[in-house]
Amino acid sequence: MEMDALLIARVLRNDDRVAFGELVRRHQGAVRGFLRRMQGASGDFADDLAQETFLKAHRSLAHFRGDASFVAWLCAIAANELRAEWRRRRRRADFLEVSVHEFVGTVDAVGGDLDLAVALAQLPETQRAALALCFEHGLTHEEAAAVLQCPVGTLKSHVARGKQRLRALLEPGEADVHARQ
Amino acid sequence: MSTPDSDDVIERRLRDQGLRPADAVFTRRVLDALPRRTRRMDWPLQRSFAITTRVGVMLALVVAAERGYRLLGGGPEALLVVLLALLPAFAAAQSLCGALVPVSTLRVLIRSARNWR
Numbered sequence: 001m002e003m004d005a006l007l008i009a010r011v012l013r014n015d016d017r018v019a020f021g022e023l024v025r026r027h028q029g030a031v032r033g034f035l036r037r038m039q040g041a042s043g044d045f046a047d048d049l050a051q052e053t054f055l056k057a058h059r060s061l062a063h064f065r066g067d068a069s070f071v072a073w074l075c076a077i078a079a080n081e082l083r084a085e086w087r088r089r090r091r092r093a094d095f096l097e098v099s100v101h102e103f104v105g106t107v108d109a110v111g112g113d114l115d116l117a118v119a120l121a122q123l124p125e126t127q128r129a130a131l132a133l134c135f136e137h138g139l140t141h142e143e144a145a146a147v148l149q150c151p152v153g154t155l156k157s158h159v160a161r162g163k164q165r166l167r168a169l170l171e172p173g174e175a176d177v178h179a180r181q
Numbered sequence: 182m183s184t185p186d187s188d189d190v191i192e193r194r195l196r197d198q199g200l201r202p203a204d205a206v207f208t209r210r211v212l213d214a215l216p217r218r219t220r221r222m223d224w225p226l227q228r229s230f231a232i233t234t235r236v237g238v239m240l241a242l243v244v245a246a247e248r249g250y251r252l253l254g255g256g257p258e259a260l261l262v263v264l265l266a267l268l269p270a271f272a273a274a275q276s277l278c279g280a281l282v283p284v285s286t287l288r289v290l291i292r293s294a295r296n297w298r
Contacts, residue, residue: 029201
């Protein structure tokens, strides 16, 4: 975080492209990963949104107050980009159906956990987003709630339900045992 | 309800095997897409450059007028010739460099001249 603050200061003071490149290098994993998890379709399209996220971040870097971590701020921009894209395409209804099939190629290309990806793709968007932000990208509950524009309590409920459902999908036998208990 | 142990496994799996694509090509792509830097001079620097230019042009005109006056041997006729030659030179310099004497300075000069009379 301290390192991020120094890099941000360099970008703001001198429009230092090397510093901004370092910020992109450090945080692209979280932004691109989150968008790929949420978008589900082609990795190229998620990367287009990730690029737009970083360009917007560069434009409005002066507005970053440092209340939350820089990565949480980037994820909030990415989530807004995604919402805008969904509104534009009016494809929210068939989003999930597309994602399960197309995820396989995307995850395979980056060497991720295929079972996990397919299971995550079957979760509702809010639960998938909550799990991705909190565990994959290490945001706090408060930061993730701010990104998803919901109360912290609701976010925690999405996390709990998402984990429960994910466990049922990944470990069906275990889930049956727990269900019987 | 899920047990804490099983939850930890899920959390650990998400943490360890999360989707975090990162490569130098993407970084390059973002940097290439950034708007070009416009090399704009700081406002104080711009202002001082403009003032220095005006003062330099004014001094050049004064020196040229003084040289012309001496060359013509001095006297009222020489002064008239120099002033007549100076007027178009001054106008040309103004059109090229902008107002050589700011309007506010001109007003002060005119007011002082009236008071002196």
